[in-house]
Amino acid sequence: QVQLVESGGGLVQAGGSLRLSCAASMRTFSTYAMAWFRQAPGKERELVAAISRGGGSTAYADSVKGRFTMSRDNDKNMVYLQMNSLKPEDTAIYFCAAALRIFATNQREFGYWGQGTQVTVSS
Numbered sequence: 001q002v003q004l005v006e007s008g009g010g011l012v013q014a015g016g017s018l019r020l021s022c023a024a025s026m027r028t029f030s031t032y033a034m035a036w037f038r039q040a041p042g043k044e045r046e047l048v049a050a051i052s053r054g055g056g057s058t059a060y061a062d063s064v065k066g067r068f069t070m071s072r073d074n075d076k077n078m079v080y081l082q083m084n085s086l087k088p089e090d091t092a093i094y095f096c097a098a099a100l101r102i103f104a105t106n107q108r109e110f111g112y113w114g115q116g117t118q119v120t121v122s123s
Contacts, residue, residue, distance in 0.1 A: 002026045002112040004096045009117030020081040022096030030074040033104040036081045038092035052103040086121045093118050
């Protein structure tokens with residue numbers, strides 16, 4: 001059974017930083033592409049960042065390029081999202097997701113989802 005557990009969310013002032021973590025339970029973690037999605041109140045869930053199963057390829061939403069960095073540690077079954085220069089519009093619930101793919105960015109490809117962690121950025 002695959003479980004994804006996010007942590008690291010919280011309240012931060014604009015311009016600040018947070019680091020989100022996602023702990024994954026699957027034994028073959030390195031065979032899964034991973035991603036972070038977010039959903040703000042009244043908006044659809046959107047891709048924030050994605051990383052290939054080996055970690056060599058990444059993709060970012062235009063709105064976070066240059067500010068957010070996604071990484072993974074396949075030895076520890078962990079993925080991370082370093083968020084810098086946070087803006088109020090980054091306020092959302094952030095979800096970790098896994099896909100049994102080399103690389104994926106479409107949320108329909110992701111079969112496993114965490115419960116989410118709230119990120120709130122005050123102005």
